[in-house]
Amino acid sequence: MAQSRIEDLSPVVKKVSVELGPDRVKDALDRAYTGLSRTVKLKGYRAGHVPRRLVERYFGDDVKKDVAQKLVAGSIHEALEEHKLTPVAPPRVENGDVKPGEPFKYVATVEVRPRVEPKDYAGLSAPKVDVNVTDEAVEARLEEIRRDQSMFVPVEGREVVELGDYAVAEYEGFVDGAPLRGAKRDNVLLEVIPGSLLENKAEHLVGARVGETRELAVGFPQDYTVVELRGKEGRFQVRVKGLKKREVPALDDQFAQDLGGEAKTLAELREKIRQEMAAQEKERKEGAQREALLSSLVEKNPLEAPPALVERNVDAMLQGMLEGFHRRGIDVRQLGLNVDRLRDDLRARAALEVKGYLLLEAIADKEGIEATEEDLEKHYAKLAGELNQPVEKLRQAFRKQDSVESLKGRLRQDKALAFLLEKANLT
Numbered sequence: 417m418a419q420s421r422i423e424d425l426s427p428v429v430k431k432v433s434v435e436l437g438p439d440r441v442k443d444a445l446d447r448a449y450t451g452l453s454r455t456v457k458l459k460g461y462r463a464g465h466v467p468r469r470l471v472e473r474y475f476g477d478d479v480k481k482d483v484a485q486k487l488v489a490g491s492i493h494e495a496l497e498e499h500k501l502t503p504v505a506p507p508r509v510e511n512g513d514v515k516p517g518e519p520f521k522y523v524a525t526v527e528v529r530p531r532v533e534p535k536d537y538a539g540l541s542a543p544k545v546d547v548n549v550t551d552e553a554v555e556a557r558l559e560e561i562r563r564d565q566s567m568f569v570p571v572e573g574r575e576v577v578e579l580g581d582y583a584v585a586e587y588e589g590f591v592d593g594a595p596l597r598g599a600k601r602d603n604v605l606l607e608v609i610p611g612s613l614l615e616n617k618a619e620h621l622v623g624a625r626v627g628e629t630r631e632l633a634v635g636f637p638q639d640y641t642v643v644e645l646r647g648k649e650g651r652f653q654v655r656v657k658g659l660k661k662r663e664v665p666a667l668d669d670q671f672a673q674d675l676g677g678e679a680k681t682l683a684e685l686r687e688k689i690r691q692e693m694a695a696q697e698k699e700r701k702e703g704a705q706r707e708a709l710l711s712s713l714v715e716k717n718p719l720e721a722p723p724a725l726v727e728r729n730v731d732a733m734l735q736g737m738l739e740g741f742h743r744r745g746i747d748v749r750q751l752g753l754n755v756d757r758l759r760d761d762l763r764a765r766a767a768l769e770v771k772g773y774l775l776l777e778a779i780a781d782k783e784g785i786e787a788t789e790e791d792l793e794k795h796y797a798k799l800a801g802e803l804n805q806p807v808e809k810l811r812q813a814f815r816k817q818d819s820v821e822s823l824k825g826r827l828r829q830d831k832a833l834a835f836l837l838e839k840a841n842l843t
Contacts, residue, residue, distance in 0.1 A: 420495035427530045428722040432507070434495050436487055436520045444483045445516060452479065480514040487520050501528055505724030527722040532778035538839040540712040545701045549693045557689050562664055562671070568605065571659035575626040581608045583621050584658035589634070589650045596650060598752075605660065613652055621656060629655040642752035707765075709836055710772030721770040729766035730759050776832040777825075785835060787827035792820070795827060 423431040449468050452475060458466050472479075488509055496503065507524040514520055568582055577583055583606045589599030604616065611617025613634045620632050632652045636645040665671050672685040679685040734755070741748050779785070793807075796814075800807045814820050 418491040418494045420498060422499045427720050428527055430501060430526045430528060432495050432499065432524045432526055434491055434522055434524065436491055438517055438519055441487070441514060441518070441520045442516065444487055445479070445514070448479045448483050484511045484514045484520070488522055492524055496526065501526055503527060504529060504722045527724045529722065529774060530719050532719060532774055534717055534775050534778045534782060536716040537713055537779055537836060540709055540836060540840045542705050542709040542712065542840050542842055544842045545698060545705055547694050547698045547701065549690050549697065553693060554686055554690050557693060558686065562667060566662045566664040568660040569663055571661050574659065577608055577621045577624045577656060577659060579608055579619070579622050582606065582660040582662060583608055583618065583656050584660060585654050585656055587652050587654040589652045591645065591648055591650045618654065621654065624656050626656050626658060629653055641754070643754055706833065709833070709840060710768060713775050713836070714768060714771045717775055719771055719774065721767045721774070725770045726763065726767045729770055730762050733762045733766060734758060773829055776829045780828050780832040783835060785828060785831050787824040787831065791827050792824065795823065
């Protein structure tokens with residue numbers, strides 16, 4: 417049996433010191449050398465007949481390292497069970513040395529969930545979710561769609577750039593006289609209006625002729641994604657290759673039909689846009705409401721979040737962000753993202769969510785809130801409608817991936833959150 421003692425480094429980080437007796441070390445070494453002796457080959461000896469002293473001489477260091485790992489693997493769970501510790505991540509182990517006739521000692525750092533006794537969770541402050549999509553917002557969105565569906569056609573009978581044109585151009589950027597990596601492009605469409613070349617705008621091309629090259633200055637903002645370029649000025653050699661103008665389709669029933677959706681009239685398209693915008697605003701405001709509620713809950717119930725859970729949440733947030741870029745057709749490699757900085761920016765929000773959901777679980781325990789089979793079935797039905805998939809197919813997918821218990825945990829947290837909202841002070 418392993419001997420162990422525990423030391424609290426924080427409410428969520430424990431140091432476990434473990435010691436195994438010399439007999440257990442001897443047994444592990446004997447098994448390792450016996451097994452190796454059966455297979456090892458040395459000149460002058462048949463396989464399985466190499467003396468142990470030679471095996472120890474030639475392979476002792478490797479055997480001791482392997483035995484140390486096996487002794488840890490075989491005893492760490494004993495120590496965790498003895499102290500009733502449930503890690504939220506694999507323990508970080510500092511191995512000792514394996515020496516015949518001596519105890520084997522090692523130290524494991526373990527992260528655990530904090531003990532939570534929630535209080536003062538009735539009457540928390542959070543904003544109401546009021547959804548109001550104005551006619552002006554609908555028309556603005558309709559105009560965006562209309563512009564997206566427009567065509568670019570060549571300008572006839574003119575070779576001089578005018579304000580409002582779209583210049584077909586090639587350019588290359590330089591900083592401090594040196595070519596800027598990734599800033600050489602061809603057949604770019606530049607809108608000739610005020611703005612930065614970083615946004616594909618180039619007012620200073622007004623008056624240029626097709627075939628002419630102009631040098632444009634570009635200032636990189638202090639919050640530019642590429643850290644090395646922040647605050648610097650670039651010089652871009654821009655050659656005009658052609659002129660185009662935007663032809664915007666007429667706003668009528670035919671326009672609605674050409675979009676290929678369910679809307680067959682302009683009125684139906686407006687209503688569809690209104691519904692979509694309302695759903696988006698509702699989702700955004702519900703997210704803000706949830707974050708405000710969790711912030712208020714954590715403020716009244718300060719606790720420490722296990723670092724491993726925070727980092728896991730940062731990973732999930734970052735992955736969701738990258739997948740969002742991919743869905744919108746954005747090549748992340750061209751953004752020059754500083755991943756370490758992004759992780760730092762996300763960490764505070766990730767920590768808040770972890771603390772909030774630890775408290776939600778504790779509140780669910782205290783209030784007897786559970787996710788029922790009926791809750792699961794409602795979730796399957798909702799998901800099936802969103803994905804246009806049979807309910808049974810989704811149900812089987814969750815079971816096959818052993819994700820049902822994880823789903824029940826999320827639904828239980830959602831019910832705890834809904835419980836808090838019922839008792840919240842919404843303003």
